[in-house]
Amino acid sequence: MTTSTINPHARLDEDKPDLHSRLIAEIRQQIVQGDLEAGMRVPEAHLCATLNVSRTPLREALKALSAEGLITLRPNRGAVVTPLDVDDLRAVFEAKGVIEHHIGLNVPQKATDEDIAALQILHDQLAVAEASHDRAAYTELNEAFHRRMADLTGNSEIVAIYERLQIKVLRARYQINDDPARVRASLDEHAGIMAALRIRARFDVADRLVAHNAATAAAVISCV
Amino acid sequence: MTTSTINPHARLDEDKPDLHSRLIAEIRQQIVQGDLEAGMRVPEAHLCATLNVSRTPLREALKALSAEGLITLRPNRGAVVTPLDVDDLRAVFEAKGVIEHHIGLNVPQKATDEDIAALQILHDQLAVAEASHDRAAYTELNEAFHRRMADLTGNSEIVAIYERLQIKVLRARYQINDDPARVRASLDEHAGIMAALRIRARFDVADRLVAHNAATAAAVISCV
DNA sequence: CACGTTTATATTGCATACAATCTTGATAGC
DNA sequence: GCTATCAAGATTGTATGCAATATAAACGTG
Numbered sequence A, B: 001m002t003t004s005t006i007n008p009h010a011r012l013d014e015d016k017p018d019l020h021s022r023l024i025a026e027i028r029q030q031i032v033q034g035d036l037e038a039g040m041r042v043p044e045a046h047l048c049a050t051l052n053v054s055r056t057p058l059r060e061a062l063k064a065l066s067a068e069g070l071i072t073l074r075p076n077r078g079a080v081v082t083p084l085d086v087d088d089l090r091a092v093f094e095a096k097g098v099i100e101h102h103i104g105l106n107v108p109q110k111a112t113d114e115d116i117a118a119l120q121i122l123h124d125q126l127a128v129a130e131a132s133h134d135r136a137a138y139t140e141l142n143e144a145f146h147r148r149m150a151d152l153t154g155n156s157e158i159v160a161i162y163e164r165l166q167i168k169v170l171r172a173r174y175q176i177n178d179d180p181a182r183v184r185a186s187l188d189e190h191a192g193i194m195a196a197l198r199i200r201a202r203f204d205v206a207d208r209l210v211a212h213n214a215a216t217a218a219a220v221i222s223c224v
Numbered sequence C: 001c002a003c004g005t006t007t008a009t010a011t012t013g014c015a016t017a018c019a020a021t022c023t024t025g026a027t028a029g030c
Numbered sequence D: 001g002c003t004a005t006c007a008a009g010a011t012t013g014t015a016t017g018c019a020a021t022a023t024a025a026a027c028g029t030g
Helices: A019-032 A044-051 A055-068 A086-110 A113-131 A135-151 A156-175 A180-198 A202-223 B019-032 B044-051 B055-068 B086-110 B113-131 B135-151 B156-175 B180-198 B202-223
Strands: A071-074 A078-081 B071-074 B078-081
Touching: A019 A044, A019 A055, A019 A156, A044 A055, A055 A071, A055 B055, A086 A135, A086 A156, A086 A180, A086 A202, A086 B086, A086 B156, A113 A135, A113 A180, A135 A156, A135 A180, A156 A202, A156 B086, A156 B156, A180 A202, B019 B044, B019 B055, B019 B156, B044 B055, B055 B071, B086 B135, B086 B156, B086 B180, B086 B202, B113 B135, B113 B180, B135 B156, B135 B180, B156 B202, B180 B202
Parallel strands: none
Antiparallel strands: A071 A078, B071 B078
């Protein structure tokens, strides 16, 4: 008699965190949060000890993160945390602006009333987080809001591209301390986006998303 | 006395094809060309035998390709070649259209006269390939032309995104036989793009790139 | 003292072995 | 005959060991 986790004939728990996914998520988070510093060499043995796994699954995770661009693998010479200099960041924000524009043009036409209501709830929570100066919550809700917008394009390629770019933005944001004034301005921009979205003014939404992205870019890049 | 490839104190041959890169390139090509059919299960042992490597480097390559979206890994249940249905293709072309538009808006301003001359040469070779019905050469030159355009944005994120999307397009194109009439039309579209680029008419270039992408999308999707 | 050479150490690359999980075919029960 | 259960086989997941390469330290030479 085995445990209750037996699964006759094929499991359908798609969200069980297998080791590979866990490792990727964990290392990615360490990079984003700066626990693994940019440009730093990453000896396999050290990470193995930290994460309590052997080299095989760890190396597999590093190869995957390399395809994501967070890790740079130099054959026979080890892995380094991919550095993100100002020019890289500019490129990331420029690409993100392109995607934001597309999102803005399409979401107002594709979103249902329920979708917009759900976004409004996220936006209201964002306002609460700002008012109570809960920076962690603000970051998380902000992420959720924009990811939800990307989702509403219904285009999985767009979503994948957006998420990958967003991760790189997050890396930079974790390094800096967001100016409270910038957070307020950002919230205002969000309010404008929601107002335009409610009346489904697609060009307006697109413009506002692009402007919001540009303002964020300026704030982040000025801090680096 | 070893060969001339010895490298005291650190090699700088960055382009030496190490096994990992080779495996990724090889398997990717097999997927693009359809040697590994979409939806097909990929038992590790079989690929190991084919490629004459052990499971360790092979698995690392599969994880990397999974991050690229060409392979889908089901934990404990093996890898499959990610299927590309019509809706997926539509999403790919839509995303590519977004990027093409950005390329069209920016390249006319950033390209030097020499850059444009180099593109013109590629275009002329493309015309030769079409005239001589050299389909392989046409495909390769067409790829090179568009990749060069992406390069000229000077934005590595855009380039990376574009290449990843282009690989998925290639997968679909390998399945179909391009209609010669479509190839001629495509060449005409390229001629129009070059004409607009020579006079650096950015909006025109952007529109033409988007239209070219849409026409390709229609041709490819109609065949699937 | 600087610099190139050699040797030792550390780290990565790959192959293999074993454990865990899934897949299959066979068998028994209804 | 059909479904459920179980066992044998196949496949994937992880750990470990050895070979290849790079890094560093020590050494000698000009």
